[in-house]
Amino acid sequence: MEDCIFCKIIKREIPANIIYEDERVLAFYDVDPKAPFHMLVIPKEHIEGANAITGENSSIVGYIFEVIAKIAKEQGFAEEGYRIVNNCGEKAGQTVHHIHFHVLARRDLGWPPG
Ligand code: DGP
Numbered sequence: 001m002e003d004c005i006f007c008k009i010i011k012r013e014i015p016a017n018i019i020y021e022d023e024r025v026l027a028f029y030d031v032d033p034k035a036p037f038h039m040l041v042i043p044k045e046h047i048e049g050a051n052a053i054t055g056e057n058s059s060i061v062g063y064i065f066e067v068i069a070k071i072a073k074e075q076g077f078a079e080e081g082y083r084i085v086n087n088c089g090e091k092a093g094q095t096v097h098h099i100h101f102h103v104l105a106r107r108d109l110g111w112p113p114g
Pocket of ligand 1: 031032086087096
């Protein structure tokens with residue numbers, strides 16, 4: 001999608017610090033980290049957000065979780081724990097309308113979140 005900042009990162013039109021990439025997904029460090037480790041994992045397909053997940057495209061969500069588990073092990077925080085966050089819509093604070101999963105690690109993460 002033309003005006004989407006994450007589509008531009010996928011197309012290398014704007015830079016990002018990339019952790020992992022394959023034909024379906026991209027993982028990169030969040031520009032405004034909220035934990036010592038904070039990455040975003042996105043599908044290469046432009047999907048607006050969690051409300052746009054359907055029977056047609058839902059397999060990407062499972063695949064993203066598979067990639068997150070792999071990266072968590074590689075990065076060495078799988079055992080100590082981490083948090084996966086998806087913000088959907090205005091009240092949740094979604095600012096980029098290309099579905100993304102935040103992965104926060106390497107600090108104590110309070111509950112409930114704000
Ligand atoms: P959300 O509020 O859930 O929509 O989170 C969007 C996140 O995207 C936010 O934590 C900051 C991050 N972000 C926004 N623009 C960029 C960018 O150009 N590069 C990177 N690496 N992260 C970005």
